[in-house]
Amino acid sequence: MNAIVGSAGVILGFAAAGFGAISLVVGLIWQRPALLRQSITYAGLVFAGSLASFVAMERALITRDFSIEYVAQVGSSLTPPLYNFASLWGALEGSILLWALVLAGYILLVAIKFRHRLTDPLVAWAMVTMFLVALFFFGLMVGPANPFTTWSPPVGYDGPGPDPLLQNHPLMVAHPPMLYLGYVGFTVPFAFAIAALITGRVGEGWLVETRRWTLFAWGFLTAGIILGAWWAYEVLGWGGYWGWDPVENSSLLPWLTGTAFLHSVMVQERRGMLRVWNLSLLCATFALTILGTFLTRSGVIESVHAFTTSSIGPALLGFFAVIVIASVGLIGWRGDRLRSPGSIDSPLSREGAFLANNVLFGGFAFVILLGTVFPLVVEAWNGDQLRVGEPFFERMSVPIGLALLTLMAIAPALPWRKTNVETLATRLQWPAWFGGACLLIALALGQRGLGTLAGYGLAGFAAGAAIRQVVLATRRQGWRGFVGRTNGGMIVHLGVILIAFGIIASNAGVESREFRLEIGESGVIEGHTITLVDVYQEDLPRKVRTVAAIQVDGGEIHEPAMNLFRASGRAVPTPSVRTTWTNDIALSIFPVESIDDPIGIRAVYQPLIAWLWAGGALMAIGTVLSAFPGRRRKPTDPTSAPLPERAPEGASS
Amino acid sequence: MSSRRGLLVLSWGLLGVVVAVVLAVGTLGGAEPTPAERVRSLSGQVACPTCAGQSVLYSDAGISVQIRTEIAQRVEDGQSDDQILTALAQAYGREALLTPSASGAASLAWAIPGFAAVVAIAGLAFAFWRWRPTTTEVSDEERSRVEEALREREVDGGA
Secondary structure (H helix, E strand, C coil): CCCHHHHHHHHHHHHHHHHHHHHHHHHHHHHCCCHCCCCCCCHHHHHHHHHHHHHHHHHHHHHHCCCCCHHHHHHCCCCCCHHHHHHHHCCHHHHHHHHHHHHHHHHHHHHHHHHHCCCCHHHHHHHHHHHHHHHHHHHHCCCCCCCCEEECCCCCCCCCCCCCCHHHCCCCHHHHHHHHHHHHHHHHHHHHHHHHHHCCCCCCCCHHHHHHEEEEEEHHHHHHHHHHHHHHHHHCCCCCCCCCCHHHHHHHHHHHHHHHHHHHHHHHHHHCCCCCHHHHHHHHHHHHHHHHHHHHHHCCCCCCCCCCCCCCCHHHHHHHHHHHHHHHHHHCCCCHHHHCCCCCCCCCCHHHHHHHHHHHHHHHHHHHHHHEEEEEHHHHCCCCCCCHHHHHHHHHHHHHHHHHHHHHHHHCCCCCCCCCHHHHHHHHHHHHHHHHHHHHHHHHCCCCHHHHHHHHHHHHHHHHHHHHHHHHHHHHHHHHHHHHCHHHHHHHHHHEEEEEEHHHHHHCCCCEEEEECCCCEEEEEEEEEEEEEEEEEECCCCCEEEEEEEEEEECEEHHHHHHHEEECEHHHHHHCCCCCCCCCEEEECCCCCCCCCCCEEEEEEEEEHHHHHHHHHHHHHHHHHHCCCEEECCCCCCCCCCCCCCCCCCCCC | CHHHHHHHHHHHHHHHHHHHEEEEEEHHCCCCCCHHHHHHHHHCCCCCCCCCCEHHHCCCCHHHHHHHHHHHHHHHCCCCCCHHHHHHHHCCCCCHHHCCCCCHHHHHHHHHHHHHHHHHHHHHHHHHHCCCCCCCCCCCCHHHHHHHHHHHHHHHHCC
């Protein structure tokens, strides 16, 4: 029953996407508006299909219908309801199912939003593009990644449940859907970019129309990445939040190009420049989401996230190639129309700063992509196995990060067109002193090292610049000084700066200690006393749970645990973290033979970890504020520099 | 005007001195890394041989614990970072190190970003050079046309 409904849903989505694309193309070529108006119906059918298959899979998981192989693989009668629900996206086929649902949702929303303009070729071609993307993902489920294959389970069969790591923390419920809302959301601006190229309407119209779609996709991706980091921090038990794992990298790549796009799009809207660049960035962002999916879902890269080796690798790689070739081909074909009317007057201008920002983000994305695929390329070339890990990425990202902080400090004070050094020096005076104060405080608090101190100083400088902008805007416009792209963007910047402080401080001040304690004994880490109060074991249906009750600084009791899963023999820690605004102490325990032995405890002390999550929340708030219409120029307003003053008689200009 | 300008120069100059002093104090007087810091940094540079893509620092696999202990032992014995990494590469293979080596094909991982940085900076400089402002002559007729258009807009839009 579940399998039949689910498969029917998949086939409905596949067929509706296919017929939708065909009928739209026919309608576009033979100019039949009636056919174009049907796209909303097809969008509804695609969504209905994906929803039916999603609901069928959830129903199968909840009713433990083990006749579906996927449920047999990730389901178990013992999984708690929340994680059982979330196990839909815990493995390959289900994650494609979620992807299809999110994509279908976006397609339907676009169709509804543009329902009065479905006959507009720009919208119609965008719908075609999205239907084709949907066709690909439903095609995966019809073919190599069918989530509804059935088998005959032996009587009394019970599945192993999702990977233990995936049923350890509620964040697992929120992190993947957020990430997918972000990943898939970039399909919308990508589709409009392709449509703009096909119709030749490469002006600024399509950009303005997809502005909020891009912003929300970016916001979801940001939230997804930060929730992922938080999950890793809370669950993996090594006190780290970012490991430069290929999967983390592949979520960061589209984020970097998407961030670059959000900035450079303003140059195009305002000055009509960078058209080719913006189109390329959007296409690259979408292509990178597919490449990332390929890298992590095909098993070519080993990673803590990688799902089992699957046959969808070639399909994803082929799709990636199609996207790249189509994008490059279309941009080349429309090259003549893409020539920009404007030009940059001076490096010391807002557009100059955005350009530098784009070079940095582009470069950042490039080195991360390089580090991620380099081992693959070398192995394919001469069979050498080598690794590119954290030390490489850190050495690359520190200078780029510092350069980005510098730009964040200067750029908000730069006007469009051009300025002079004196104006800039006046505007930046207080932000710079704010940075200087942060530097002094950091030194006084015992922070050392050039990179660390420069980071604090520049982050403070950038914070000062953002605060100055918000203060000026609220003074001028009241509460409206918080909304709109520019002002909301400054709130996002403040969030980024909080995260920068968190990253700098936690990297500079991390301290980890391993103790072996008997009940009643204490250890000291960075001036904090941890005391083992009690140890006990719980015999649960699937696992043996060893819990250590640990008191931190004579105050609250924390209970990190070690779960030994009987079926797999795997030991999975459940760390416990003492969080304050100034520092975190993450406690985890090592596997134990007997609870009468001394317990191995690892304590990881890191300053300002909470700032990472607060910064993430601030970024999300800033994104929402940016989406509200601020006091903006009309898109038709002229943007030209003031005329040069009329030269006095006789003087040469 | 000129006194404001003087203050501005003074303010930035003072800030420059403060920053220079702080950075000098914070960098030059830097203490040697403690043994614990060295063990942590070295563990982060070695891949756990049995797990997927994690470093020894972040893994509790038996072999990782063993390598961490070995690193701590070697640090205690007074070996330098390079010596320790070389020894580990001999014991567990070159692929055990997470840092690409500076020779052979692996060195491209370092060379390509360097090359990219040069290209990016050159490209940016070229873009700014190409977009040098060109001085345009504005005739009186054009001026009046612009003024008229702006006036009309104000009437239309109510500003």
